[in-house]
Amino acid sequence: MINKSAQIEENKEGYREIKITVFRYNSQNKDAKPEYQTYKLVETPGMTLYIALIKIWSTMDHNLSFDFVCRAGICGSCSMVVNGKPKLACKTRTSEFEDGKITLLPLPTFKHIKDLSVDTGNWMNAMSKKMESWIHTKEVTDIAAIEKPVEPDVAQAVFELDRCIECGICLAACSTKVMKEDFVGAVGLNRVARFSIDPHDERTDEEFYELIGDDDGVFGCMSLMGCEDHCPKDLPLQTKIAYMRRKMVKV
Amino acid sequence: MKIIYTDALIVGGGLAGLRSAIAAREKGLDTIVISMVPVKRSHSAAAQGGMQASLGNSVKGEGDNEDVHFSDTVKGSDWGCDQDVARMFVTTAPKAIRELAAWGVPWNRIGKGPREVIINGEKETIVEKEAAHGLINARDFGGTKKWRTCYTSDATGHSMLYAVANEALRLDVEIHDKKEAISIIHENGICGGVVARDLISGELIAYVARGTMLATGGYGRIYKQSTNAIICKGIGIAIALETGIVTLGNMEAVQFHPTPIVPSGILLTEGCRGDGGVLRDKDGHRFMPDYEPEKKELASRDVVSRRMIEHIRKGKGVPSPYGDHLWLDISILGREHIEKNLHDVQDISKTFNGIDPADEGEKGWMPVLPMQHYSMGGIRVKPNGESPAMKGLFCSGEASCWDLHGFNRLGGNSVSEAVVAGMIVGEYFANYCSETHLTTNTFTIQRFLEAQKHYLEEILSYDGGINIFDIKDRMRTIMQEKVGVFRNGKDLTDAVNELEDLFKMLKEITVTDKSLCSNPELNEAYRVTKMLKLALCAAKGALERTESRGAHFREDFSKRDDENWLKRTIATWTNPNDTMPTLSYEEIDISKMEMPPAFRGYGKKGAIILNPLSEKREEEIAKIKESLGSVDRFSVQEAVMPFDLQQEYKRKNERVGVGYD
Numbered sequence: 001m002i003n004k005s006a007q008i009e010e011n012k013e014g015y016r017e018i019k020i021t022v023f024r025y026n027s028q029n030k031d032a033k034p035e036y037q038t039y040k041l042v043e044t045p046g047m048t049l050y051i052a053l054i055k056i057w058s059t060m061d062h063n064l065s066f067d068f069v070c071r072a073g074i075c076g077s078c079s080m081v082v083n084g085k086p087k088l089a090c091k092t093r094t095s096e097f098e099d100g101k102i103t104l105l106p107l108p109t110f111k112h113i114k115d116l117s118v119d120t121g122n123w124m125n126a127m128s129k130k131m132e133s134w135i136h137t138k139e140v141t142d143i144a145a146i147e148k149p150v151e152p153d154v155a156q157a158v159f160e161l162d163r164c165i166e167c168g169i170c171l172a173a174c175s176t177k178v179m180k181e182d183f184v185g186a187v188g189l190n191r192v193a194r195f196s197i198d199p200h201d202e203r204t205d206e207e208f209y210e211l212i213g214d215d216d217g218v219f220g221c222m223s224l225m226g227c228e229d230h231c232p233k234d235l236p237l238q239t240k241i242a243y244m245r246r247k248m249v250k251v
Numbered sequence: 252m253k254i255i256y257t258d259a260l261i262v263g264g265g266l267a268g269l270r271s272a273i274a275a276r277e278k279g280l281d282t283i284v285i286s287m288v289p290v291k292r293s294h295s296a297a298a299q300g301g302m303q304a305s306l307g308n309s310v311k312g313e314g315d316n317e318d319v320h321f322s323d324t325v326k327g328s329d330w331g332c333d334q335d336v337a338r339m340f341v342t343t344a345p346k347a348i349r350e351l352a353a354w355g356v357p358w359n360r361i362g363k364g365p366r367e368v369i370i371n372g373e374k375e376t377i378v379e380k381e382a383a384h385g386l387i388n389a390r391d392f393g394g395t396k397k398w399r400t401c402y403t404s405d406a407t408g409h410s411m412l413y414a415v416a417n418e419a420l421r422l423d424v425e426i427h428d429k430k431e432a433i434s435i436i437h438e439n440g441i442c443g444g445v446v447a448r449d450l451i452s453g454e455l456i457a458y459v460a461r462g463t464m465l466a467t468g469g470y471g472r473i474y475k476q477s478t479n480a481i482i483c484k485g486i487g488i489a490i491a492l493e494t495g496i497v498t499l500g501n502m503e504a505v506q507f508h509p510t511p512i513v514p515s516g517i518l519l520t521e522g523c524r525g526d527g528g529v530l531r532d533k534d535g536h537r538f539m540p541d542y543e544p545e546k547k548e549l550a551s552r553d554v555v556s557r558r559m560i561e562h563i564r565k566g567k568g569v570p571s572p573y574g575d576h577l578w579l580d581i582s583i584l585g586r587e588h589i590e591k592n593l594h595d596v597q598d599i600s601k602t603f604n605g606i607d608p609a610d611e612g613e614k615g616w617m618p619v620l621p622m623q624h625y626s627m628g629g630i631r632v633k634p635n636g637e638s639p640a641m642k643g644l645f646c647s648g649e650a651s652c653w654d655l656h657g658f659n660r661l662g663g664n665s666v667s668e669a670v671v672a673g674m675i676v677g678e679y680f681a682n683y684c685s686e687t688h689l690t691t692n693t694f695t696i697q698r699f700l701e702a703q704k705h706y707l708e709e710i711l712s713y714d715g716g717i718n719i720f721d722i723k724d725r726m727r728t729i730m731q732e733k734v735g736v737f738r739n740g741k742d743l744t745d746a747v748n749e750l751e752d753l754f755k756m757l758k759e760i761t762v763t764d765k766s767l768c769s770n771p772e773l774n775e776a777y778r779v780t781k782m783l784k785l786a787l788c789a790a791k792g793a794l795e796r797t798e799s800r801g802a803h804f805r806e807d808f809s810k811r812d813d814e815n816w817l818k819r820t821i822a823t824w825t826n827p828n829d830t831m832p833t834l835s836y837e838e839i840d841i842s843k844m845e846m847p848p849a850f851r852g853y854g855k856k857g858a859i860i861l862n863p864l865s866e867k868r869e870e871e872i873a874k875i876k877e878s879l880g881s882v883d884r885f886s887v888q889e890a891v892m893p894f895d896l897q898q899e900y901k902r903k904n905e906r907v908g909v910g911y912d
Contacts, residue, residue, distance in 0.1 A: 028452060028769050045572070046514070046603065058720040062772035063764045067288075070480045072517040072599060074409065075292040091602050113429075113451050114769045121289025121428040125420060134354070134414075134421045141353035143346040144902045147306075148353075149385025150360050156591070158357035159403050162410050166291055198355055 018043045018100040020052060022064065026114045036103075037061075043100070049089035050078065053116075066116040073232060076167030080116050081105040086172035088232045089116075109171045109178070124166045127184055131191045131211055135200045150199055161194035161240065163233050170237060173226035182216045186227035186237040189218055193240040196247070208244075209251040218245045252700050253456045254693070257283040257425075259684040260444055260460030262432045262487055264290030266408070266666055267648025268466030269415045269424070270673020275681040276422040284419070285430040285447055285458060287482055291416050294468050294480040295669060298408025299595060300522035301390060301400035302670075303663035304344040307906045308386040309361055310377050311368075311398035316906070317341040318884060319396050322846060324661060327394045327551050329801035329811060330848040331504070331627075331657020331819075331839070335894045336634050338845070340655050340671050342896060345904040347670045348401055352387065354414045359388040359402050359592070369527025369584055371547065372537065382907050390592075391525040392662045394551035394853070400663035405520050405595045408666050415670065430456070432487065433777065435463070435494050435644065436691060436699045442644035443691030445490070446703045453768025455703055457696045462684040464636075464645040464676075465491060469626030471505075473786045475724075475731035477623040478511045478518040487650050489781030491630045492788070492824045492832075496640045499822040500631035500652030500837070502785065503792035506660055506802045507736050508624030509555040514573040515603050516622050519596050521662035524548040526592060528581035530559065531616065532567040535578075543853055550853040553659040553802040556621035560736050571618065581608050582615035621736055625649065625665060627656045627802065628789070631821060631837075634895065636676025643687060645680040647672035654819065658801025678897055707767060710776050715759025719772065722753050722760065723779045726786050729753075734790050739806040743794035750790055751830050754783045784824060788832045792820040795834055799858070809855075813848045813862035817841065841868050845892035883912065 017040055025034040039056045050071045057064045069077040071090045078089040083103055094102065110118040127133075141148075170186035171177045177185055192212050195201045212218045221241050228237040259275035261268045264286035275282040284290065307315035320341040325332055352358055363384035365376050370391075392400040403410040419426070432445040436457065444459040467487025471479030491497040509530075510519045524530075529537045530548055542558040543550045550558075559577055562568070568575025581589060581596070586609040589597050593608075600606045600617050608615045630638060630646040632653055638644045647653070648669045653676075655668050733746035757780050764770050798812035799805050819837040841847055847868040850859060875890050885903065903911040 026769055048515075048603070057771070058724075062720070062762075062775070063770065065769060065771050069288055069292045069482055070294070070297050071515075072297065073602060074297050074406075074595065075288075075480065077288065077292045093602075119429070119451075121292075121426075124289060124291065125426060128417055128420050132421075133417045137353075139353075141349065143349045143353070145349075145905045146907060147349045147387060150357075151385055152360040152362045152388075155357045155360040158355075159359075159406075159410065162357050162403070162413065163406060165296075165409070166289075195355070198357070200353060200355055 015042050015044060016100055017041070018094055018102065020056065021103045022115060023105045024115050025112070027112050028114065043094050047094045049082065049092045049094065052094055053089065065114040074165065076165035079107045079167045079169050079172065081107060081172065086169040086230050088167060088169070091232060107168055107172045110168060120166065120168050127188050128191070131184065131188050133191050133195065135195070135198065136203045137200060138202065148200070154197070154199060158194060158198050161190055161197070161235065164190055164235060165233060167232060169230050169232060170227035173230040175224050175226065176220050176222055180216060180220055183220045184212065184217055186241060188212070189221070189241050189244055190235060190237055193244050196244070205247055205251050209248050212244065213248050213251065218248050221245070252697055253454060254696060255283070255456060255458050257281045257458065257460045259462055259681065260458050261464045261466060262445060263293070263466035263468060263650065264426065264428070265293035265295035265466060265468060265648060266412055266415055266669035267673045268464070269419045270670050271464055271466060271647055271677030271680055272419050272424040273415070273422060274674065274677030275684060276424050278681040278685055280681060280684050283425045283427060283458065285427045285432060287429070287431045287450065289428045290426055291412060293412060294483055295412045295666060296409045297480060297518070298666045299405040299518060299520035300392065300525065301402035301407045301663045302348060302411065302667045303392070303395070303399050303661065304348040304401055304667060305341065305397070305399055306345055306348065306387055306389065306401065307397070308383045309389050309398050310379055311391070312389050315397035315399055317904070318888070320344065320399065323395045324655065324664060325846050326851040327659050327661040328657025329659055329851065330813070330817065331501070331654070331800055333634065333654045334845050334892060336653050336655050338892065338894045339634060339675055339896045340668065343671045343675055343900040344667050346900060347667065347674060348387065351411060351414055351670065354418050356410045356414045357403055359404070360385050361388045372527065372529055372583065380907070386907065390522055391549060392521055393524065393546070393549045393555065394661045400522070400525065402522065404591065405522055405593050411666055411670065432490060434699060434703050435490050436696060437494055437641060438691055438695050440496065441642045441690055443689065443695065446699050450774070451769065453770070455700055457700050459689065459691065459696060460684070461687045461689060462643045462645060462680055464647060464680050465630060465650050466646070466648045467650045469629070469649040470782070470785045471623045471626060473727060473730050473782050473789070474623035475727040476516050478508055478516055479623070484778050484782050485626070485785045486778060486781055488629055489784055491638070491644070492784055492822070494641065495823065495825055495827065497638050497644065498631045498640050499788055500628060500654060500819045501658070501792070502628035502788035502822055503796055503803050503820060504627035504658045504801065505623060505789060506552055506625035506627060507556040507621040508552055509559055509621050510579050510619040511622040511624070512600065512604060513571065513576045513618040513620050517599050517603060518624070519579060519599065519617060519619060520593070521552070523579055523581050523593060523596060526581070526588065527584055528579055529583070531578040531580050532562060533569045534567070535613065538562050538567065546853045551659055552662060554854045556736050557804060559621055569618065576618040576620045578616035579619045580616050582611050625660050627658060627660055628652055631819070635679040636672065637679070637683070643683065645676060645683070647676040658803055675897065675900060707773065707777065710773065711762055711765050713758055713760050713762070715761060717756060717760045719760045719762070719776045719779055722756060723775070723782070726750060726753055726779070726783055730786055730790070734793055737804055737806055738793055740794065743790060746790045747787065747794055750783060750787050754787065754830050757783070784832070788822040791832055791834060792822060796820060810858045810860050812860045813865065814860050817848065817862060841865060843892065844868055845888065
């Protein structure tokens, strides 16, 4: 472990000092070895891991890599393992950690790029294709004509499942995923549940069975509920997986 | 050298880029989208409140149509927009939303019968028609005559982006993420593609295509306080500028949103006020009706932002360690409404500020302050989306100055523009790609690749000891303090001079890590260089524009001046060694307008220097209308200002109760 003496700001306000330990490894460099690096910094009011990491990057270590985009909990880019739990870094406040010690690791199950940066895009696109995450219909829509009516409650129910941001946290928190590389995870099963209740989609349960009716799909889930416990959007993942399993068993 | 060939190349994977990619795939073109981030993480996802389209389904939208949406958009733009483009847009927007509904966007739907809403701070009951049951709902937004903003709670951009991205995947659009376009390949005024950098391996790749579209979003991050995602650095716009040929339009036209939360700058949607939320000062007083008796909190964003700062300057702001702010109160909407329709707003406020906005009274008030939100300026394009200065280079969405928004965009018109431009411009682009063959060759391609390789090596060789992050921070502070909501000649002069000094310091930086791959400091070094060029365009444009229009407000020239300034600022970076953009102007022709300049109906009265041509054009229009006799509104429109649009999109839109009228 390297301890890099960071330039600690003068602590006028009496704020506490926190220590952030980050996993460092560059997958692009064949000679590189993984290591931890610890940064000390002054915790400012309301500090999130986004603010802390940007501070470290811009003032202490310009070489540190991580993935932030919206920094508002909307885009799902910044998932990482924070003191052992997968979380969105932008929504995690440093004050949550009483002893001021925070250890950050990259999100497991995805291809590692460098430090806290991982490749989620290619996996999620492949999953979306595998789950055929689009409306299947024979109906041809005339876009100049009045749209097809949808019951307000049904639209709301679809929206609730549509809120998934593909952050990958459900996969990082999933024991099945660790054992089965091709498991589609709660993100994939929720996606199918979403389309199965969408009145625009004409697919039958038999057709959904083709997508998820095996151990890489809905029958792989061991109901350990890691996905639902950690989902930053509070999606009802276990209920929906159970719902899909009941449906698929009947096929 | 690595070259990837395709028919249609799209840079940027947000709503505009992906919808354009769909248009290209539908024509059978080989289509590649390159994006800095996984496409579903694009900033389109952050659009909260909704998409404007004149469906007129709700009882509060009755009587709405293309004409009303057009009029709202033109007034919102403070007559800076291109009225042809506004017509193309309003005619296509209802089709865009219906297409998205068919692709599965779970738009909030109308339930027939009575429902309780908050209007002007009071509870009211409205009764929705039987015939509208199950149709797409809409909420109120600023600067609109009707409730026109369709939504999925406050995650509208997310739902739209996912539907469009999944449709693109269905059509086998090839997506290459973690790739950043850093230069445009061009020869003889024709675009041949881009040089992109693989952000993982650092490898330079030439993407060569028959046609290239930039859909890379805005440049909000040149400001210290912005609601924008951290990727919104305007890199696509900057590489267009760096061709020396491509022109940018109205870079000084920057929107400040009234209600980002303090201090993080994360947006709280206009839907908060649209649904009935109000602004309060340090005394808990609802002050907007004092300034804007008619539209109150729902005047256009430029007006509300100015009124807020004006009120704070009178000493009515709430003091905080982050400076003075005001309050946004949505507690009056009730917990049930908030948890259903303003879900993310509640989540943001709880997570980042520890405030539950559904808590009654003062406890639930959220601290807000106007901050940078949207870039009206961008790559100047013709109504078909092509740069007038470079063949085969198209642009759509926020990166473009199409010019739908003029000097102020209406809330709900951004995601709407993104998909609508993706449809219209996407199709013109696809046609271009189908009909055009490559004229570039490997000699030229290699020249552009090597130029970028040498440029990156040059940056790594600088050794002046300056930290690039310090330059960036200074730039963002200058923009924040001197090119903000209120502007004046002295501050703008200082800003331009200081930015130029900073620009000259760029060769004195030191990048500590000398690696060409996986080097986030090197990324920052070339990005800040590009951002500074855009900052200079914005500041210089603002300094030269001695009038106030939309979001551009000059304390020393507080009137809108249609006699001298009814024109677009055009910026180019003529010579690579220049340290300042070259500005010129493009006249906006009143004599062709459907709606000649007048008072917007909100904002300060008597603050316009009208152009006499306005009255003349009004008379002309009156004569045209008189000569037509009694004909329908479409014939009137066509006679006053005919506009081109694809047949499919120009068709009449059907509405509840009125059919195709």
